[in-house]
Amino acid sequence: MTRELLLLRHGKSDWSAGTDDFYRPLKKRGKRGARLIAEWLTQQGLVPDHIISSSATRAVDTAHRVRKALNLLTPGICTDERIYGAAREQLLDVLTGCPPQANRVLLVGHNPGLEDLLLYLVPTPPMIPANGKLLPTAALAQLLMPDEWQSITGGSARLLNLTRPDTQNTS
Secondary structure: OOEEEEEEEOOOEOHHHOOOHHHOOEOHHHHHHHHHHHHHHHHHOOOOOEEEEEOOHHHHHHHHHHHHHOOOOOOOEEEEHHHOOOOHHHHHHHHHOOOOOOOEEEEEEOOOHHHHHHHHHOOOOOOOOOOOOOOOOOOEEEEEEOOOHHHOOOOOOEEEEEEOOOOOOEO
16 A cells, blocks of 8 residues: 655744744745645645644644645544644654555644654655755655554655745655
8 A cells, every 4th residue: 555645844924923933824925835835736636635734823724725725625634733843753653643544644744843754754865955944834745655654664755756835846
């Protein structure tokens, strides 16, 4: 059975909103980034059958925008408070708890946890861009995963695509 993981960093948030970090909303650019990534997913035929999001406002909004742009009636979005501020270990716990029937999982979260998870999962790290941001806001990594979510270990995945909304190119 082929399993895929789609790691999506939330869209660009609005620092001028004057709210606590957890409640920061998306900026217009963040909303656009979520839409562009959803369009790319549609073009590639990459429809998730399980969506997990951080419970932070900007992540949930990103997940909802992607879900809406994909015209998904199901699945719903599972929010998980462990994803906000999570280190790699917590993110691995979230993934190993995925339903066995989930073949393509979309995980919407934050850096540095998502980047750390990506670098842990792949045996050969992707080239880091000059700006040092492997997963800038609204970037998506598509990974081929082990047959079982509970079998995830370091180096057990293969990076298929790394897509950024500003270019919609893969690397």
